[in-house]
Amino acid sequence: MFDKKTMEQVEELKRGFDAQMKKRYGDKPFDLKTDGGLPIKPVYGPEDVQDLDFKNIAYPGQYPFTRGIYPTMYQAQPWVMQQIHGHGTPEHCRERMDYLAQLGLTGYGEMRSYNLVFDQVCKFGYDPDNPENGDMVGLVGVNMSTLDDYDRLLNGLDLTKTSVVLNQGIHSMIALAFYIVYGEEQGVPKEKLRGNTMNWLFKGWMSDLEMYPPDSAFMIMSNFIRWCSRNIPKWNTTNIVSYFAEEAGGTPVQEAAMAMAISIELTKACIAAGLEPDEFLPRFGFQIALGMDIFEHVSKIRAMRRMWATINKERFGAKDKHSMQIRCHSQTSAVSLTAQQPYVNIIRSAYGALVGVLSGVNGMTINAYDEALGIPTDESLMLAIRTHQVALYETGVPNVTDPLAGSYYVESLTEKICQEAEKYLDKIEKLGGFKKCWETGWLREELANSSYEWRRRIDRGEKVVVGLNKHRSEVHRKTQIYKVDPEVKETCIQRIKEYRATRGKEKEREQALAALKVACQGVLDNHKADFMPALIDCARARSTVQEMCDVLKSIFGWGTVY
Amino acid sequence: MLLSKSRMDVHDRGVRYLARCMLESGMEVILSRHGLIDEVANAALQEDVDVIGISFSVGGHVAASERLRKLMQEKGIGDKLVIVGGIIPDDDIPALKKLDIDGIFGAGSSAAEAIEFINARVNA
Secondary structure, three states: OOOHHHHHHHHHHHHHHHHHHHHHHOOOOOOEEOOOOOEEOOOOOHHHOOOOOHHHOOOOOOOOOOOOOOOOOOOOOOOEEOOEEOOEOHHHHHHHHHHHHHOOOOOOOOOEEEEEEEOHHHHOOOOOOOHHHOOOOOOOOEOOOOHHHHHHHHOOOOHHHEEEEEEOHHHHHHHHHHHHHHHHHOOOOHHHOEEEEOOOHHHHHHOOOOEOOHHHHHHHHHHHHHHHHHHOOOOEOEEEEOHHHHHOOOOHHHHHHHHHHHHHHHHHHHHHOOOOHHHHHHHEEEEEEEOOOHHHHHHHHHHHHHHHHHHHHHHOOOOOHHHOOOEEEEEEOOOOOOOOOOOHHHHHHHHHHHHHHHHOOOEEEOOOOOOOOOOOOHHHHHHHHHHHHHHHHOOOHHHOOOOOOOOHHHHHHHHHHHHHHHHHHHHHHHOOOHHHHHHHOHHHHHHHHHHHHHHHHHHOOOOOOEOOOEOOOOOOOOOOOOOOOOOHHHHHHHHHHHHHHHOOOHHHHHHHHHHHHHHHHHHHOOOOOOOHHHHHHHHHOOOOHHHHHHHHHHHHOOEOOO | OEEEEEOOOOOOHHHHHHHHHHHHOOOOOEEEEEOOOHHHHHHHHHHOOOEEEEEEOOOOHHHHHHHHHHHHHHHOOOOOEEEEEEOOOHHHHHHHHHOOOOEEEEOOOOHHHHHHHHHHHOOO
8 A cells, every 4th residue: 555665664663663662561462352352453553554455445435335335425415313113002103203303303305214113013923912922012112913003103294205114023024015005095106105124034043033934034035025126126125134143242243244144145045036136236225233342343334335345246246336335224232231320321322323423324223321221211212313413413523434444443454354254254155154054053153152252251340341340330310211001002902803893805805815825835936926916915905914924924934943 | 940031022142141151050941932921830830940030121021920920829839939030120129029029130130140049049
């Protein structure tokens, strides 16, 4: 990077620096590591970036997009402030949506953006009156069981100016079917709807929850992507979420490698379903963790952008630049939050937000300070949103794109994370790739080991968490904890019973559910059919979440992998 | 030792850490997932464990503890030790104590504390 004369100068200055260091500290090594365990030095210099290839860094908006996916970032368009939320009945959730909008939550341009989390009951494919639901109706998400619920949630909003993230977890295809029918009945054609589905059926890799088995999961995801790509090409189909890997204990290197492994496996599945990479890759998004080690996480995001661009171009022959640009939603680390002295979490999340802005993410969720205790209160949500706004308007950080570029440390660490993540990805591929490593439980074990090490370091006092293992405070300021309305479960049960009794369309529904079964069989038979049109018909015929999910589960299989 | 967490609750980092620490301390540990809390009571009876530990991270702990204690009485295993952990707000601790939950290990508790608590009450 530097010419010979400059490097000679650098070497001379470096000799002087080394001599000073030696005089002061002797030969004692500093033994520094990033939070993710990468060895680092106390000081970096030109010699650490001298051998880097500038083509791998480039300018923002240039391949391999290390420095950001657009030539200008926040100068032209602030990040999307997307607070993830959802609880109770659709009315409770709508109240929060309006509150967030009133606080200034914005999407791109004129769009309003809502990141909606559905409750565990509908995510797992149950209706609220199913005894299997374990009292989780509306507890940590909004219960959305029928088409009527979509009207309760969205009534009066201009859908053409609304972008919705339908976080219906593994059953986000059901949410999209309902949303399409709701739009249709409001006179908004499906092509005009904007938003995201999760489509993260790969999520079973890091937990032992109920799930579709890995083979079926990839058939479902790729079939869903194929239908969306051909019918609603502007819809963002898939969230390659690696945030969970970090939350489950993964290091930044593991998070980066696992995200790439998922994307590679899913890209292969979509190609096998008959798609060209450029037909679907532009509609993949990412959800990346903004952890506590600021420079390590900034470097990780820069490394991930470079890796994804390189993989898609070189390995899959993508030509459209949108197939190489990570649209990166991000979330401040929840695992860093403590239940002790919860107000300290405001500071942690603000540092997380700084990571996001320094990295040039496209969207961000800033966790509220009380999220180690429950879902946020109105007050804690307000503070989270104000954190976005202070970062945007007051800190000056958004003025310059990728302001850490050229930092000896950050460039060197970005390169290091790229190399380490590539090695780790190589290991996953040698073990048979992501799907195989999900089946064998290898990935999950890796995360468990990292998580175990992390906690051991805290218990031994090697890693300090303020308020947890150091500076504990007995003066306990009481925090208000949000309590979900206890009537929610009963209300939802009453409603679903009434809905079943009054919805009509018996014959249409019977036919639609039978057709869904046939379509799912067709999907398993090498993608000879698409399941989405059948699901949409089921939603038109007023089926409930569980009625549709029961069909999917009966064909694709359902249970725990581990 | 039977440790369990709801099949619908993904936050299993803590309970898995605890299970591993317990194993390392020499305990026999079964780590499981449950749908209804009834499954935990049945498993405790079948496996004849000394201690039942349930991890809660998304609420519902008071109702589940109440039902668990009731089922344990019915099955004649009411004498077994029950501990709960995870996200347990301070306000709920009196209610859990009233239900004869023996140990409550919320946020900030260490695995060592839970192990010590059990060792002091159960003969190996």
